[in-house]
Amino acid sequence: MARHFCSEIPHMRNKQTTGAVPAHGLSGPITIHSYTARKAHRYLQGSRAVCERRVRHSRCSELPLLALTGHDNEAAPGKNARRTHINRGMGMKNRTSFAALTSGIALAVFATAAPAGAQGTPGGTLRLLAKAAAGTIDPHINYTLQYFQINYILYDGLVTFKKAGDETGFDVVADLAETLPEPEDGGKTYTFQLRKGLKFADGSDVTPEDVLASFQRIFKVSGPTAGTFYNGIVGADECLAAPADCTLDGGVVIDEEAFTITINLTEPDGEFLQKIAIPHAAILPAETPIKDMGTEPVPGTGPYMIESYNPNERLKMVRNPHFEEWSAEAQPAGYPDEIDYDFGLTEEAAVTAIQNGQADWMFDPPPPDRLAEIGTTYADQASVHPLTAMWYAPMNTNLAPFDDVRVRQAVNYAIDRSAVVKLFGGSNLAQPACQILPPGFPSYEPYCPYTAGGGDTWSAPDMEKAKALVAESGTAGQEVTIIAEDNTVSRAIGVYLQDVLNELGYEAKVQAISQNIQFTYIQNTNNNVQISISQWFQDYPSPSNFLQVLFSCASFNPGSDASVNISGFCDESIDAKMAEAASLTLTDPEKSAELWTEVDKAVTDAAPAAVLFTPKRVDFISSRVKNFTFSPQFYWIMSQSWVE
Incomplete structure (x- = not known):
């Protein structure tokens, strides 16, 4: 799924941004900011964060390395441990805490769940924050x-x-x-x-x-x-x-x-x-209207129901009066009486609100320049979790200049992924990547054709190779617009990509669009998006959930806000191999896994997107939240936390 965060959504996963809702389906204006060219080093010096957009501090703090226990993939299967679904190695058991950031001392494992036998008291209000809403609340449409x-x-x-x-x-x-x-x-x-x-x-x-x-x-x-x-x-x-x-x-x-x-x-x-x-x-009442419900709540069967939703202000959830627990494994009863999701605060303001006890959790990741403060002063309220996800830059394979595979490959060669990782917060919050499947995922084998000097993993950009490919394509001088979300990290990455494209000979600019609609905007071919910044987070642990969902012909729906194949990529030979891999899941899982590995390499070679990095999730909660339970599938299971 896509991710609606300092990013998926509709949009899950995102793994971003908004639900699959038309821009006109939301109240309030669409905010689009244009940024003039500026050098990426403004965003990269000494791992410093983007300072000029900060709210609280008077200076930028250095972002020290986060000392994490264990290894990101210690439980993950290696490339020979092929599985096509339910990958038990992906459990986030190495949940870790911030502490001793500047000294680099190894830390104790962060455990937020309550001790065995502990029981919270139902009641109270859980207060959540996000910079923007995620579009439609129609569960059959939202993909965030x-x-x-x-x-x-x-x-x-x-x-x-x-x-x-x-x-x-x-x-x-x-x-x-x-x-x-x-x-x-x-x-x-x-x-x-x-x-x-x-x-x-x-x-x-x-x-x-x-x-x-x-x-x-x-x-x-x-x-x-x-x-x-x-x-x-x-x-x-x-x-x-x-x-x-x-x-x-x-x-x-x-x-x-x-x-x-x-x-x-x-x-x-x-x-x-x-x-x-x-x-x-999701199972809904049979009489549910056949339309995008937008801001109108649809009755469900879970322990909570949406009482009201204004995407410019708040989504309010209250207890479902007709809910009775039938399975603690599937749908346990919740603790909070009410869950309020407020929209509109910047990431900076959200961190401050949590510190001051005015909010309990923020969906967007804390700004990089606040991580040191969080890790030293609020270490017992923060955690880092490796994710099976990617940040990537989809390129429209049906629009110039990216309808030429040489240009798409050139962008992949030119990007300094270590620089982009710094923009996200550093090497302990992200890992450079240049293939579709994330490390440790079923069918993953290290593969990176876009690194200087060759090798299976990315090490450095190759600008010389990139410029040669652009020269061969004859596309230099064309105008390119990068669509980013209007938040600190996405804007910074957008400006960095602008510099890369300018160096390759294009005339590039960045447009930052409100998080409320960015994901649906970049999906719709009517908007003629050339290149954008997006994220993808697994719906379930299978290679098809990255490769088939994002890059198959069937997932490209021209003129639709629900076309998650943002690149518009359609290769019939690769599609056929995807279909074969999927058909063998039950009868020959080993062969299926091998085929998915081949598909991963084929899509990477075709370069419909430039994969940037695989991220980690930073969760910052208030001191009154107890039993913070992080699931490899749901991330925070908010219904199982209680407040004091």
Whole structure:
């Protein structure tokens, strides 16, 4: 998923920015700032942060190295440990704390969860902050980490990921279904027994009819994963061709008397349960309107419900009066009575609000120049978590100059990824990368064709090679606009890329667009975006979730705000190999994993994007938040924290 943060979202993952909502679907103006050229060294000197946009301090503090215990990938499988899904090695067990930043002393492992047997007291209000809202609150459309995090406690699917703070957080468990079904018909049929007695937040009963209508609605509203996650359901092709007429006849079959739902697939899909465990497969009332609900709450089945939403001010969640816990693994009862999500504060102001006890958590990462202060004075309130994610610069393969593969490769050669890592906060908060799959991920093998001197991992830029490719392409002198989010980190990276493109001979400029709409803006081909800055965070641990979702022909939807293939990349030969890899998940997982490795290399060579780095997550919480539980799938499970 994309990430809506100092970044995904819709948009999860993001892994950014806004939900898949049209710009005109949000109230308030769209803010676009243009920045003139300035040298990147202003942002890079001595690992200093961007000072001129700071609010609180009178000077920039040096960002020291963060001393972290363990190794980022100590539990991650190596390149020979091939798995195509449920990678237990990805659990964030090496959760670490800030402390002794300037001395570089090794630190004790950060553990936020309460001691065994500890029990919090339900009640109170959890106060969250984000610089901007993440667009639509329609769970079938929003594709942002920011709202995926809350959708997991607002809505339920037939199955979900276990709400756990260890590697079992990647396990799929039964949710609205009583049990996990065994696949039948060679892996093409799943029959779910729906739990009885469940109610939506509006008091209506949950029935098999709601399940059928919800799967139909995924296609009718042109959900961003309809063509990549759910296109294997019988009848999906017709639904994709004519969404308004979608019936999924023969694909989703319900039995009202037996209270069952049978889903038939055209081909076996070893990842199907993971795909329906994300919020895009949330079960909603059958009468939910067939449109993007925008700011209008939709009743769910989780422990919380949205009481009100104004994307310019606040999203307010309160307890669902009809919720009764049916599975502590799938959907445990929550602790806070109310969760308020306020929008509009800068990252600087958010840090200060948490320090002063006026807020409890911020979605956006703290500004780099505040990390030293947080790590020394508030060490017991901060944690760092390695993520299976990437920051990248998608290039539009259908617009000049990036319709020429030589130009896209030139950009990859020219980028100094260590400089970009410094802009993000330093080498302990990010790792340079130049391939699609992140380290430790299933099918990952180190590969980087864009580094000086050769090698499997990135070490340095090769500007000479980059300039030679641009000269061959004959595209020098063309104008290029970089679309960034209007926040400290994304703007700084945008200005750095501007300098790189200028050095390559282009006339580049940066446009910083409000986080509220940036992700949907860069997806829509009508906006003619040439290059942008984006992020992607896994929906579930499978290589298809990076490669197929972001770079397959099926994920490119021209003219749509829900086209996560931002590059517009479509290579039929690579698509065929993706399809083959996916088809072998159940029958020959080893061969499937090998094919995904080949796809990763092929996409990297075609360069529809420039991967910049793999990030780590910095969470800063107030002193009154207890039992902060970090899941490898959900990140913070906010319903399981209590406030004192």
